[in-house]
Amino acid sequence: MLPAAIALPLLAGALLLAVGRHLPRLLADSAALLIAAAVAVLTGLVAIEATGGRLVTWAGTWRPVGIVLVADPLGAGLACLAALLTCCAMLYSRRYLEDAGTHFHVLMLLFLGGMTGFALTGDLFNMFVFFELMGAVAYALTGMRIEEPGSVQGAFNFAVINSLGAYLTLAGIALLYARTGELGMPQAGVALAGHRADATVVAAFVFVAAGLLVKAAVAPMHFWLADAHAVAPAPVCMLLSGVMVELGLYGVLRVYQVVFAGTIPQAVVTRAWVVLGLLTALVGSLMCAGQRHLKRLLAYSTIAHGGLFLAAAGLGAAGPIAGVALGVAGHAGAKGALFGVCGLLLDRHHSVDEGELHGRGGGWREPSCWLFLAAGLLLTGLPPFGPGLGKVVAEEGAWWLPAVSLLVSSITGGAVLRAGLRVFLGWGRRLPPPRPDQTYGGDESPETEEPLPRTPKSMLAALALLLAGSAAAGVTPRLAEWAGRGAAMFLDRGDYLRQALTGAAGHPPATVPEVGWTTSGVLLGLLATAGALAVAALQLRAGEAGVSEPGPLRRLHLGHIGDYVAWLFAGVATLAVLIGSSLI
Amino acid sequence: MSRRARQAVFGTGAAVLAVLFALAAAGLPPFGGDQHPYRDRAVAAALHQATANVVASLTFDLRGLDTLGEEMILLGSVVGAVALLRPRPDEKPHADDKTSRPQQDAVALISYVFLPLTLLLGFDLLVHGHLTPGGGFQGGVVLATGLHLLYLSGGYDALRRLRPLAWYEWVEGLTTAAFALAGTANLVNFLPHGRVQQLFSAGTVPILNILVGFAVGAGAVVLLAQFLTQAITLEGEG
Numbered sequence: 001m002l003p004a005a006i007a008l009p010l011l012a013g014a015l016l017l018a019v020g021r022h023l024p025r026l027l028a029d030s031a032a033l034l035i036a037a038a039v040a041v042l043t044g045l046v047a048i049e050a051t052g053g054r055l056v057t058w059a060g061t062w063r064p065v066g067i068v069l070v071a072d073p074l075g076a077g078l079a080c081l082a083a084l085l086t087c088c089a090m091l092y093s094r095r096y097l098e099d100a101g102t103h104f105h106v107l108m109l110l111f112l113g114g115m116t117g118f119a120l121t122g123d124l125f126n127m128f129v130f131f132e133l134m135g136a137v138a139y140a141l142t143g144m145r146i147e148e149p150g151s152v153q154g155a156f157n158f159a160v161i162n163s164l165g166a167y168l169t170l171a172g173i174a175l176l177y178a179r180t181g182e183l184g185m186p187q188a189g190v191a192l193a194g195h196r197a198d199a200t201v202v203a204a205f206v207f208v209a210a211g212l213l214v215k216a217a218v219a220p221m222h223f224w225l226a227d228a229h230a231v232a233p234a235p236v237c238m239l240l241s242g243v244m245v246e247l248g249l250y251g252v253l254r255v256y257q258v259v260f261a262g263t264i265p266q267a268v269v270t271r272a273w274v275v276l277g278l279l280t281a282l283v284g285s286l287m288c289a290g291q292r293h294l295k296r297l298l299a300y301s302t303i304a305h306g307g308l309f310l311a312a313a314g315l316g317a318a319g320p321i322a323g324v325a326l327g328v329a330g331h332a333g334a335k336g337a338l339f340g341v342c343g344l345l346l347d348r349h350h351s352v353d354e355g356e357l358h359g360r361g362g363g364w365r366e367p368s369c370w371l372f373l374a375a376g377l378l379l380t381g382l383p384p385f386g387p388g389l390g391k392v393v394a395e396e397g398a399w400w401l402p403a404v405s406l407l408v409s410s411i412t413g414g415a416v417l418r419a420g421l422r423v424f425l426g427w428g429r430r431l432p433p434p435r436p437d438q439t440y441g442g443d444e445s446p447e448t449e450e451p452l453p454r455t456p457k458s459m460l461a462a463l464a465l466l467l468a469g470s471a472a473a474g475v476t477p478r479l480a481e482w483a484g485r486g487a488a489m490f491l492d493r494g495d496y497l498r499q500a501l502t503g504a505a506g507h508p509p510a511t512v513p514e515v516g517w518t519t520s521g522v523l524l525g526l527l528a529t530a531g532a533l534a535v536a537a538l539q540l541r542a543g544e545a546g547v548s549e550p551g552p553l554r555r556l557h558l559g560h561i562g563d564y565v566a567w568l569f570a571g572v573a574t575l576a577v578l579i580g581s582s583l584i
Numbered sequence: 585m586s587r588r589a590r591q592a593v594f595g596t597g598a599a600v601l602a603v604l605f606a607l608a609a610a611g612l613p614p615f616g617g618d619q620h621p622y623r624d625r626a627v628a629a630a631l632h633q634a635t636a637n638v639v640a641s642l643t644f645d646l647r648g649l650d651t652l653g654e655e656m657i658l659l660g661s662v663v664g665a666v667a668l669l670r671p672r673p674d675e676k677p678h679a680d681d682k683t684s685r686p687q688q689d690a691v692a693l694i695s696y697v698f699l700p701l702t703l704l705l706g707f708d709l710l711v712h713g714h715l716t717p718g719g720g721f722q723g724g725v726v727l728a729t730g731l732h733l734l735y736l737s738g739g740y741d742a743l744r745r746l747r748p749l750a751w752y753e754w755v756e757g758l759t760t761a762a763f764a765l766a767g768t769a770n771l772v773n774f775l776p777h778g779r780v781q782q783l784f785s786a787g788t789v790p791i792l793n794i795l796v797g798f799a800v801g802a803g804a805v806v807l808l809a810q811f812l813t814q815a816i817t818l819e820g821e822g
Binding site: 003004006007008010011013014015016017018019020021057059060061062064065066067069099100103104106107110113114117121125126129130132133136137139140141143144146147155171175177178179181182183191198199200202203204206555556560562563565566567568569570571572573574576577580584 | 585590591593594596597598599600601604605607608609610611612613619620621622623625626629645646647648649650652653654656657659660661663664665666667668670672673750753754756757758760761763764765767768769770771772773
């Protein structure tokens with residue numbers, strides 16, 4: 001079943017390339033949608049079954065020599081999330097990019113195949129192959145709007161930084177292979193277990209992690225993300241923000257857990273993840289608050305949330321990981337809906353600039369107004385919905401996490417609400433035209449061939465589905481229970497190795513964290529929402545002063561690819577120092 | 585950032601990583617050791633499958649899923665390039681025709697001689713990929729190279745007439761789809777293995793090899809066609 005879940009979208013993509021020229025658009029749309037739905041069902045079933053024990057398949061039945069696929073609830077759940085988001089994105093993009101023909105569909109299906117493979121594989125080199133597949137396709141999808149000069153720039157920055165990260169990852173895999181003679185994660189983990197972590201092991205870990213952290217947009221390797229999101233079509237942003245970034249986090253935690261946890265102590269990596277995660281959350285929040293370009297605003301909110309996820313999940317405890325898993329699901333739906341509404345604004349007004357759109361969004365009568373504000377509220381962590389549950393469960397990991405989470409939620413959620421209130425209801429002071437050094441979201445070309453007279457029902461349905469999914473993640477006790485089990489299994493290294501290598505039946509985890517709403521959780525969630533409303537009100541009153549990034553931080557985010565490369569190296573070096581200083 | 589600041593940030597980071605890499609390389613096992621757990625298992629498995637070229641056995645049998653992924657990276661890159669290089673609404677064919685230009689006789693002669701030879705070499709690499717060094721990826725590139733000798737000998741028009749692009753898209757899509765179909769069945773090498781070093785040996789390895797060869801060749805043709813079209817026949821307004 002696991003190889004089929006990976007190969008099915010790839011097969012459909014290749015077939016669509018062969019016959020796409022002769023297919024009517026509607027048929028191509030439906031085929032892509034159906035395939036994504038089939039993958040969602042398949043991976044969803046795998047995820048549910050895996051709560052009773054991992055599913056292990058050796059590709060080509062080549063046990064110990066070949067590639068092992070291991071599905072546990074979190075991995076298969078992420079694959080399922082990717083497939084669900086692809087469904088919504090395909091439904092949303094029925095009228096999109098018509099001149100690109102079925103090539104858009106082919107790329108989306110290959111993207112899905114790459115994400116599924118990445119989430120389900122248990123082999124490090126195989127993971128790298130699917131990592132590259134995700135990248136190669138995502139660069140092209142980002143640059144899809146060829147009539148915009150900026151889209152080439154954004155896709156270029158994305159491709160250069162991610163490719164550099166990928167080279168570092170490949171170097172790390174080579175070091176690991178030279179040391180252990182293995183490419184499979186469980187095999188390499190067994191070979192390393194119990195040995196002292198010397199420079200070779202540390203270097204292998206740091207380099208392998210580098211590319212994954214770049215994909216996860218961890219500061220200071222995050223710069224590409226805002227540039228890519230600013231230019232990518234809205235349905236592509238849904239996938240990039242909703243699941244690709246989170247897959248980077250998943251990859252780095254998985255690689256540590258299976259390969260390196262036997263030799264590099266958890267405390268050492270936790271320190272690194274907390275430092276980098278908090279830095280990312282801080283940079284993302286500050287930049288988010290100061291954006292007037294709506295898509296950049298959402299992109300920085302993704303970066304801030306990614307940092308929060310890394311700091312919480314990096315603690316290496318089952319509770320926070322379960323919270324992050326739920327948070328990722330909730331965040332994906334809410335953020336996807338927000339990007340979708342931005343796409344609608346772009347189509348109608350040729351702009352995603354908050355100042356230009358002041359009061360032009362259409363008011364209370366407009367469904368997208370409700371969608372935008374509701375998604376913004378969800379993102380702040382409003383109980384009892386998905387993003388909120390994720391945050392409060394994750395917060396139980398450390399005493400400082402509630403404070404950090406509260407700040408991130410209030411600032412980023414406040415910025416989203418502020419933008420929504422200003423654009424749709426015309427609240428707050430008018431913003432003057434942007435200064436030359438500010439990012440500006442106006443004067444853009446729409447993503448649909450012709451301006452749509454009314455918002456098509458398919459688009460609204462896709463956005464409503466995303467929002468409903470995000471909300472439901474918080475009020476489905478079964479899902480919370482599975483997330484708890486999945487998190488416990490994610491950390492059960494011995495059981496993973498045993499199941500992957502010997503094909504034995506899995507044990508249910510010994511202790512499963514309690515995942516659900518508590519009184520203090522509800523209060524924290526309400527507090528975060530109140531904080532976000534306060535931030536939004538302050539920013540609306542402040543007018544222009546409310547939307548300016550801190551100067552020094554802005555000067556780093558100017559889109560100069562040389563700067564980004566320099567910070568990539570500095571970031572990887574920081575990780576090396578954080579990990580290596582206490583080991584070598 | 586100023587140039588100075590950028591260089592300082594990069595230099596510091598790169599220096600730390602260089603030191604780490606040097607330490608790591610110093611700690612590697614020495615060359616020529618006898619600890620090769622993966623080699624031992626892979627060579628034994630390749631011989632068991634009657635595949636003379638162990639590399640082909642690794643890429644198309646033991647680790648076929650990697651190759652499926654790589655094949656898809658190729659497909660995705662080609663489709664991505666096609667989508668990004670699609671003519672903008674404001675681009676139209678050149679007024680002055682640059683497509684037929686005078687050829688130099690020597691170049692044309694060499695190309696005519698080498699065209700069939702190159703194609704033959706490409707097919708040879710495909711068919712014997714499981715026996716000798718070579719295989720689908722290399723053979724496909726050689727095939728595409730051979731075809732583009734037409735461009736050198738007869739010019740762009742000759743190439744365009746003998747290269748119905750839609751066919752190549754079909755070939756690329758269908759061969760890749762066939763590989764992916766094998767992927768849905770977990771890429772099991774189910775055919776009889778035959779005797780090692782025979783043309784008909786190694787089970788599915790030669791079939792997958794040939795599929796990849798056609799996909800790579802067709803992909804390279806489609807890819808180059810986009811660049812040639814952009815460079816030779818289109819002009820923008822701006």
